[in-house]
Amino acid sequence: MPLQPRSNSKELAKTMGDIEPCYRPQEAKVEADRCLYCFDAPCIMACPTGIDIPGFIKKIANANLVGSARVILESNILGASCARVCPTEVLCEGACVMLDRDEKPIKIGRLQRYATDALWEKKANPFPKTPKRNGKKVALVGSGPASLGCAAELARLGYQAVVFEKDAEPGGLNRYGIAYYKMTPEVAKQEVKWVKDLGVEFRCKSEVGKNVKVEKLLKDFDALFLGVGLGKAHRLGIPGEDKKGVVEALEFIRWIHTKPLHQVPVGSRVAVIGCGNTAIDAVTQAKRLGAKEAVIVYRRGEEDMPAYEYEYELAKTDACGFLFHTAVVEVLGGKEVTGLRLAKTRTDKHGKTEIVKGSVFEEPFDMVIKATGQEKQAPAWKKFLPKLKFDDKGRIEVQKGTGQTSVPKVFAGGDAVNGGREVVNAVAEGKKAALAIHAMLSGQKVAGPIQGSRLGHQDGPRGSGFLQPVRVPELEAAYFTAMKNGAHRG
Amino acid sequence: MADLSINLAGIRSPNPFWVASAPPANTAYQCHRAFEAGWGGLVWKTIGEPIVNVSSRYSSLDLNGQRMVGFNNIELISDRSPETNFREIAECKKRWPDRAVIASLMTDTRENWHEMMKRSLDSGADGVELNFGCPHGMCERGMGSAVGQNPDVIETIVGWVMEAAQIPVIVKLTPNVTDVTRSARAAKKAGAHAISLINTINSITQVNLDKMCPEPYVAGQSTHGGYCGPAVKPIALNMVQGCAADPLVQLPISGIGGISNWKDAAEFIALGSTGVQVCTAIMHYGFRIVEDMIDGLSDFLDSKKMKSVNDLRGKAVHTIGNWENLNLNYKRIASIDYDKCIGCNLCYIACEDGAHQAIALVSPNGHGLGPGRLPGKPVPQIKEVECVGCNLCSLVCPVDQCITMVDVSTGKKPMSWKEYQTRLAAREMKAIPAHA
Numbered sequence: 001m002p003l004q005p006r007s008n009s010k011e012l013a014k015t016m017g018d019i020e021p022c023y024r025p026q027e028a029k030v031e032a033d034r035c036l037y038c039f040d041a042p043c044i045m046a047c048p049t050g051i052d053i054p055g056f057i058k059k060i061a062n063a064n065l066v067g068s069a070r071v072i073l074e075s076n077i078l079g080a081s082c083a084r085v086c087p088t089e090v091l092c093e094g095a096c097v098m099l100d101r102d103e104k105p106i107k108i109g110r111l112q113r114y115a116t117d118a119l120w121e122k123k124a125n126p127f128p129k130t131p132k133r134n135g136k137k138v139a140l141v142g143s144g145p146a147s148l149g150c151a152a153e154l155a156r157l158g159y160q161a162v163v164f165e166k167d168a169e170p171g172g173l174n175r176y177g178i179a180y181y182k183m184t185p186e187v188a189k190q191e192v193k194w195v196k197d198l199g200v201e202f203r204c205k206s207e208v209g210k211n212v213k214v215e216k217l218l219k220d221f222d223a224l225f226l227g228v229g230l231g232k233a234h235r236l237g238i239p240g241e242d243k244k245g246v247v248e249a250l251e252f253i254r255w256i257h258t259k260p261l262h263q264v265p266v267g268s269r270v271a272v273i274g275c276g277n278t279a280i281d282a283v284t285q286a287k288r289l290g291a292k293e294a295v296i297v298y299r300r301g302e303e304d305m306p307a308y309e310y311e312y313e314l315a316k317t318d319a320c321g322f323l324f325h326t327a328v329v330e331v332l333g334g335k336e337v338t339g340l341r342l343a344k345t346r347t348d349k350h351g352k353t354e355i356v357k358g359s360v361f362e363e364p365f366d367m368v369i370k371a372t373g374q375e376k377q378a379p380a381w382k383k384f385l386p387k388l389k390f391d392d393k394g395r396i397e398v399q400k401g402t403g404q405t406s407v408p409k410v411f412a413g414g415d416a417v418n419g420g421r422e423v424v425n426a427v428a429e430g431k432k433a434a435l436a437i438h439a440m441l442s443g444q445k446v447a448g449p450i451q452g453s454r455l456g457h458q459d460g461p462r463g464s465g466f467l468q469p470v471r472v473p474e475l476e477a478a479y480f481t482a483m484k485n486g487a488h489r490g
Numbered sequence: 491m492a493d494l495s496i497n498l499a500g501i502r503s504p505n506p507f508w509v510a511s512a513p514p515a516n517t518a519y520q521c522h523r524a525f526e527a528g529w530g531g532l533v534w535k536t537i538g539e540p541i542v543n544v545s546s547r548y549s550s551l552d553l554n555g556q557r558m559v560g561f562n563n564i565e566l567i568s569d570r571s572p573e574t575n576f577r578e579i580a581e582c583k584k585r586w587p588d589r590a591v592i593a594s595l596m597t598d599t600r601e602n603w604h605e606m607m608k609r610s611l612d613s614g615a616d617g618v619e620l621n622f623g624c625p626h627g628m629c630e631r632g633m634g635s636a637v638g639q640n641p642d643v644i645e646t647i648v649g650w651v652m653e654a655a656q657i658p659v660i661v662k663l664t665p666n667v668t669d670v671t672r673s674a675r676a677a678k679k680a681g682a683h684a685i686s687l688i689n690t691i692n693s694i695t696q697v698n699l700d701k702m703c704p705e706p707y708v709a710g711q712s713t714h715g716g717y718c719g720p721a722v723k724p725i726a727l728n729m730v731q732g733c734a735a736d737p738l739v740q741l742p743i744s745g746i747g748g749i750s751n752w753k754d755a756a757e758f759i760a761l762g763s764t765g766v767q768v769c770t771a772i773m774h775y776g777f778r779i780v781e782d783m784i785d786g787l788s789d790f791l792d793s794k795k796m797k798s799v800n801d802l803r804g805k806a807v808h809t810i811g812n813w814e815n816l817n818l819n820y821k822r823i824a825s826i827d828y829d830k831c832i833g834c835n836l837c838y839i840a841c842e843d844g845a846h847q848a849i850a851l852v853s854p855n856g857h858g859l860g861p862g863r864l865p866g867k868p869v870p871q872i873k874e875v876e877c878v879g880c881n882l883c884s885l886v887c888p889v890d891q892c893i894t895m896v897d898v899s900t901g902k903k904p905m906s907w908k909e910y911q912t913r914l915a916a917r918e919m920k921a922i923p924a925h926a
């Protein structure tokens with residue numbers, strides 16, 4: 001059976017609706033009141049953008065919702081997206097002191113959504129005072145989270161920021177690449193509007209290499225920021241890969257964001273190859289759009305999957321299938337895909353996966369979604385900007401903390417630099433680049449939001465989450481080492 | 491099991507827990523329910539010339555998610571006729587002979603007071619309570635706190651009542667005075683058998699900032715209400731102890747004000763109350779709360795090897811005295827248990843901004859790690875030399891028993907301010923230098 005819509009709007013409103021609806025006022029108040037209002041709070045340190053989390057929560061408790069949203073957006077212009085898509089359990093919520101009191105951490109993500117939704121509903125302007133323009137101009141390529149983070153910060157520092165986007169609408173992955181039940185396109189659009197309200201200019205359908213020349217950008221602007229993300233999905237490199245019905249995960253998710261839900265085509269038996277967070281987004285949405293079966297095919301085991309625990313749980317709740325230790329050998333079918341030839345794998349003694357001889361089998365599928373990661377932009381950008389240096393993995397090389405590339409005046413951040421991380425990391429990198437651009441063009445340094453308390457810390461300031469975020473796995477590692485060395489249990 | 495029964499100025503009840511004169515004590519129906527739940531006594535909703543109430547009547551202070559931390563009302567006395575009230579009292583007393591039923595009274599002239607005393611006696615009530623406390627409405631008509639705020643008037647009216655008294659008379663005092671012991675002394679002087687305190691405190695709990703008018707809202711207007719509930723307990727305890735310790739009062743006390751559980755009750759009793767009365771906690775949760783009050787108090791007394799609740803009475807009264815007698819050479823300092831600390835740093839900021847800058851933030855190394863103690867995130871450490879032992883950090887710390895105050899030896903003999911002054915005058919010592 002070919003790909004086709006498989007559900008009606010009424011059903012889809014249910015299956016594709018918000019998985020975690022906005023708090024009602026009473027719920028938000030109760031949750032906000034639980035926050036201890038820690039001083040020098042660990043959640044701030046665990047937030048890559050360094051949002052003053054206890055500060056915004058206290059404002060919710062005090063019924064100052066616009067003020068609360070302002071605190072969030074001042075640190076993270078994509079605070080509304082991040083509230084929905086951040087893996088909070090390994091970021092802010094994973095650092096919450098409540099965990100140490102044997103209590104549930106404060107639901108920071110949901111409170112953040114409550115505040116930002118309120119701002120949106122009230123149609124209030126988070127930044128009523130736009131700064132005076134300083135006459136300097138910065139061009140940004142790509143309009144995803146990194147560029148938005150960078151542009152917003154630049155605009156607030158007085159720069160004229162111009163964003164060049166190849167798509168018809170700005171937002172990048174934030175607009176087209178997030179699971180629908182986590183975030184609707186409206187959120188991304190609203191965030192772009194907040195950035196526009198700061199005076200940032202967007203030029204859509206402007207693609208470097210087509211109708212935009214890098215040389216001209218370098219000539220016309222005082223600095224250039226590359227927030228170009230990643231390229232197309234990796235090729236599987238197996239026979240039959242180009243058959244009809246084989247789709248890239250991000251392309252599939254893009255359909256969901258650009259077509260009415262009841263017109264999004266999907267298979268009846270869907271295989272998703274890969275097991276990262278994008279693969280989970282794809283498999284759950286395929287199921288929710290009406291696929292009878294949706295199955296993850298992954299070369300390694302459950303314990304190796306790169307997807308977050310929370311995402312895995314979601315897919316299990318949606319009754320998606322999992323074929324672990326399974327490799328794809330060939331895509332079967334004529335013009336259209338009819339199935340996959342698969343083989344079992346095992347891990348050899350060097351930790352590499354190998355195919356088990358004689359274990360080949362076939363499974364019928366009418367849709368195959370590729371979610372094994374995306375290619376880097378290196379090949380294209382080597383042409384546009386020959387002096388730009390890349391690392392051995394094809395990521396743009398930058399100076400840590402500033403995003404400055406090997407080319408003078410050119411900065412970069414987001415997936416193109418980090419190889420593909422969270423929205424919040426992209427925003428933080430964009431922000432850091434903005435501060436570095438400002439330092440370069442004005443000679444002035446803008447200090448990160450370091451709390452006063454650090455001054456009293458004998459080991460010297462370590463910075464807020466923004467300057468040096470703490471990932472919770474990192475915290476756990478340090479914790480266990482300390483325990484081994486005889487530290488107290490707290 | 492300790493004996494919980496009390497005898498307050500001749501009024502006996504199987505336990506010290508009485509329903510206070512208020513909405514829960516309005517009708518026979520409620521009285522039956524209260525006694526079924528286990529309450530030892532009930533002071534009837536104040537009886538007088540029936541009044542007309544307004545709508546709405548209550549408002550509250552909510553705190554960080556906790557409802558009715560403080561409660562305020564603008565209701566007047568009973569809106570039912572004295573006939574109905576006394577008839578129902580008789581009915582309740584007949585059905586519950588072992589419980590105390592007390593008639594709360596409010597009226598004006600000498601004749602009327604005599605009349606009310608007679609009707610109370612006839613109803614079979616175990617005693618009466620004179621409502622000299624109501625801070626709203628009734629005082630505008632020369633009753634309630636208008637009486638209770640003037641010791642001379644208290645003395646006169648209690649005198650009238652005593653002329654006709656054949657059952658115990660309790661005088662209920664208003665806290666809306668500068669020195670409640672003056673009111674208590676007046677009651678004593680006029681011959682009252684007991685006092686009860688506190689009635690409600692003049693208050694406005696909140697202003698509705700959209701209507702620019704407080705709650706309780708009555709057609710665009712409000713009025714000063716009487717404040718009660720958990721928030722007033724400290725004020726009530728202070729007044730109860732003040733009366734208990736006053737050599738010129740020496741009357742049995744029925745303690746009232748913010749009592750919600752056995753512990754609150756035990757504190758009132760330790761500060762000199764014979765029994766206690768409860769209103770707001772019942773209005774919040776119903777009569778059923780008495781079950782744990784009885785159970786908890788009994789277990790507590792057993793744990794302290796006290797045979798009777800009367801053994802607890804007044805036990806802490808004498809530990810409260812004048813400041814000038816406190817030992818200047820006693821010292822305690824804060825101590826942090828790092829196994830319990832969650833790293834919120836609330837103690838740090840409280841001491842730094844609100845107290846004595848006696849807490850440092852130091853590297854967490856060696857102090858354990860947990861979610862709140864991220865690598866590199868500083869943890870608090872007491873600067874023992876700077877700590878003045880104010881308690882603040884231990885009060886803000888959200889973890890029980892994490893910051894404790896520990897005694898430290900100063901190596902000096904105890905010396906009160908009074909002794910200090912004497913020794914200074916006698917040139918036996920030099921002045922203690924002022925704090926830097």
Ligand SMILES: Cc1cc2nc3c(=O)[nH]c(=O)nc-3n(C[C@H](O)[C@H](O)[C@H](O)COP(=O)(O)O)c2cc1C
Pocket residue numbers: none
């Ligand atoms: C520890 C402490 C010391 C105080 N010392 C003074 C004082 O020296 N002079 C003064 O006028 N009020 C003093 N006050 C009273 C406060 O100024 C204020 O009137 C009172 O605390 C009520 O306000 P609040 O509920 O915001 O605390 C003190 C209060 C506290 C808690």
Ligand code: SF4
Pocket residue numbers: 823824840841845846847848849872876877878879880881882883884
């Ligand atoms: S007891 Fe008072 S002075 Fe001592 S550390 Fe705590 S807050 Fe500071």
Ligand code: SF4
Pocket residue numbers: 826830831832833834835836837838870886887888889892893
């Ligand atoms: S207030 Fe208590 S839990 Fe919080 S940092 Fe201080 S000692 Fe630790």
